[in-house]
Amino acid sequence: MSSTNRTDVFDESPLVERARAGDARAFTELVNRYERRIFRLAKHITQNEEDAEDVLQETFLKAYSHLNEFQGQSKFYTWIVRIAVNESLMKLRKRKSDRMVSLDETIDTGEETVVREIAVWDGNPEQRYSQEELRQILEKAVDSLRPPFRTVFLLRDVEELSTEETAELLELSIPAVKSRLLRARLQLREKLTRLFKRKGDDVFAYL
Amino acid sequence: MFLLTCKDFLSELNEYLDETADPELRKQLEQHVNECPNCWVVVDTTKKTLQIYKHTEPQDIPERVHRKLTEALERRIAAGPPGRAF
Numbered sequence: 001m002s003s004t005n006r007t008d009v010f011d012e013s014p015l016v017e018r019a020r021a022g023d024a025r026a027f028t029e030l031v032n033r034y035e036r037r038i039f040r041l042a043k044h045i046t047q048n049e050e051d052a053e054d055v056l057q058e059t060f061l062k063a064y065s066h067l068n069e070f071q072g073q074s075k076f077y078t079w080i081v082r083i084a085v086n087e088s089l090m091k092l093r094k095r096k097s098d099r100m101v102s103l104d105e106t107i108d109t110g111e112e113t114v115v116r117e118i119a120v121w122d123g124n125p126e127q128r129y130s131q132e133e134l135r136q137i138l139e140k141a142v143d144s145l146r147p148p149f150r151t152v153f154l155l156r157d158v159e160e161l162s163t164e165e166t167a168e169l170l171e172l173s174i175p176a177v178k179s180r181l182l183r184a185r186l187q188l189r190e191k192l193t194r195l196f197k198r199k200g201d202d203v204f205a206y207l
Numbered sequence: 208m209f210l211l212t213c214k215d216f217l218s219e220l221n222e223y224l225d226e227t228a229d230p231e232l233r234k235q236l237e238q239h240v241n242e243c244p245n246c247w248v249v250v251d252t253t254k255k256t257l258q259i260y261k262h263t264e265p266q267d268i269p270e271r272v273h274r275k276l277t278e279a280l281e282r283r284i285a286a287g288p289p290g291r292a293f
Contacts, residue, residue: 022288185221
């Protein structure tokens, strides 16, 4: 997929300025650019396709209605992510009676930071797998994380919010964000290494 | 300078990867990773894990979902500019 869709290389500010000045087409362009990322985020947090559709719609409707409150201190995309996370968490709370695990659940320490798989990867997975295969592997791995780890990982490492922004949004302390991120990263590393490691290899064969 | 164990190193892995360790700790982390092949592999594979997540583009959203969103926005836009009650 085109690299121009990457949020880190795209300068959104001219479009945001036009949208704030009342240009609905500029706003629609921003929606088109970000809808896929917001939908993915909402699906990962809610774990429910239908909820994610509602979140997607609510997020952009709210963003449009509150556009004059966007002050430009953060990136517009970050502002949208915040709305989407709040909407997603509201969906989760509504489903609290389900088996859904709360984001505030007490986290068992220890075992989850254990590193078992110590092996180098076999080449570059981005070349070895098709984009679709890789996407499925990555999404499955993220979805297998427990919700408190998953959400922190998505906000920090996928949506690139700061530790402070993540803490504020999830109503967590900064140390809690940091420790959840560490566990999430190590667990994903472990899962991906199991799939991507050089077969029959161990670390010393690499030296 | 005291020597870091692998456990110490892992607990500071984010500081190492995100380059947020203070210079003294940074030096100790560097030294450990240069001397410990296991931790070197953990660093390397964690970096790759993060890179691959950052590089992977989201899937296109289903056409039906895109249309539903577009129609809802069109209705909202037709109802008036931002900031106005609707």
